[in-house]
Amino acid sequence: MVTLKQLAKELNVSISTVSKALNNSEEIGEETVKRVKELAELYNYKPNKVALSLKQNKTKTIGVIIPDILNHFLAKVLFGIEREAANHGYNIITCISNESLEKEKESLQLLANGSVDGFILCVAQETQMKNEVQHFKSTIKKGLPIVMFDRVAHDVLCDKVIVDDFESTYNATKSLLEEGRKQIAFISNIDDLSVGKLRERGYAKAILENPELKVLALRMGRYDDHQKKIRTFFEENKGIDGVVAADSASGVIAINMAASLGFKVPEDVSVIGFSSKSVSNHSIPRLTTIRQHAKDIGANAAQLLINRLQNNLGEDDVKTKIVKTSLIRSGSTL
């Protein structure tokens, strides 16, 4: 890597002259500016990022901590973050907490040593369970702002981007009720997460508004055999004519399983799930989905953070942004 020093030497001027010339300072003579720029161009000079960071005490880098990159929703949010960040000249350093509180703490610690200007994160499952927030608070106190998305810690004062999980599931369930469905089941493999709970509550609310109906939920563990559980569930609850799925896989599996058990979708059973375009393609008919606009969530989170970094917002002047979902009707509903 060529440095200012080398350019200066070759041009027989001082380092500061070169620096100023490259930064279009008014102080430097036109002729000199030209010579400097030409040589810099020739050598493809780029200012050393690390030196700049040290000098200016900011890195133009955002730390992103996500629990699971194999989760398509989270990957998509990451995509949104990356794009928005890149558009503003920020890089992202990605850490994966693997749903572990320990790893989350560690990543926060590790990057809080000057590597990044702030964080965007989705709280790990273990952290939510244990309701630990101290590490978030102390990071913020160090002057490193945090933006949380999707799964957030309510006790922490910071910017947040969330989905209207409760409302979306409520509305989705209502739309099945409007089709005339009477036995609508709720299927989830994420009932350990705050968003999973919210979704179930939204479903339950819609159901319980009709005194003659009852809730019927299948809660599966992450590592259960989801196909088997869903098949058994269908077999043990014969009259199911509607399904609301809380995660991206369950809806697709429910449709294919229903078909395989001889039900017609959507004539006999309607299915709605949280999913993305590509995954909703994996069932026949295609899954009617609640789109969370993951990219927008990411973009919003990045905007909030960058705005905070560039305008030095106060620690308690925080925003919570709600990104609305859309119901994309497809073949699995009437």
Added chain:
Amino acid sequence: MVTLKQLAKELNVSISTVSKALNNSEEIGEETVKRVKELAELYNYKPNKVALSLKQNKTKTIGVIIPDILNHFLAKVLFGIEREAANHGYNIITCISNESLEKEKESLQLLANGSVDGFILCVAQETQMKNEVQHFKSTIKKGLPIVMFDRVAHDVLCDKVIVDDFESTYNATKSLLEEGRKQIAFISNIDDLSVGKLRERGYAKAILENPELKVLALRMGRYDDHQKKIRTFFEENKGIDGVVAADSASGVIAINMAASLGFKVPEDVSVIGFSSKSVSNHSIPRLTTIRQHAKDIGANAAQLLINRLQNNLGEDDVKTKIVKTSLIRSGSTL
């Protein structure tokens, strides 16, 4: 962030004493070391990463450039890279090229200014099509090693991690032939990629070893309606009794579509596809898959790079590592 300077001041010793004490230098008195460490602990002192990077001229950071993070295979490789890197004390900066040559060049440029010690990347589709490699070569010449995985540029001398695509598809096709299948089709939505081409060639080789059989390939564009294309394909080629799918979605869709068209899987049609555990769950029966061990690919790539960085390997002393696939038999084959 507390600095050495502040600690030194408070302890009434020099900065270098503090530095040495914290680095367990033999030079410093036991008593002093103790005092220093206690105060550092109290203030939760962490050496500033940026200053260290500048001083030592290395960042302990790896630049990862991937074409598409929504591709499950690539996300999984990223996961493998991150974990292996973290285990060795490296961070990763992730850039997404979006399959664009321009963005790939840009990312390489942007990070080659001291932000990272080296790169792990998967060549963008556009780059492969135009067969551009200059940006890779010049990055390497700058002293920043590159490790390529999956889609690689053969003309660039660097470490590589690849899958035995040709052989895997050849073997998969053979295994269908051994089931007695006579009309085995190949379905792909990635025939624009080097790996897509290799997979088709592996399939074709196995077929053409039997003079009485012919190849039958469905090549779809990325943004085609894959369900529709596959349905039409089945309808126009009545006798298909086996499918080899080159990408992760096509196999799943083929199974579900076959079922929906009234075929029994695997009795009437056997299907094998490249996929991951979670996606193979999306069809009933489950897809028999060629597992690429994406995490291992990532881990291997990270190892190669870190090894090179730490041992200063010569530019032409390069390795190509082939990660073998495994055929995971499931319900979609006999």
Added chain:
DNA sequence: ATGAAAGCGCTAACAA
């Protein structure tokens, strides 16, 4: 118009 010098936080050779 140009240059010298300080300083960001740290390490390490050298001096005391």
Added chain:
DNA sequence: TTGTTAGCGCTTTCAT
């Protein structure tokens, strides 16, 4: 055993 100093690459204030 401890401290002084230089230097990593850069910007910027203050001379010249």
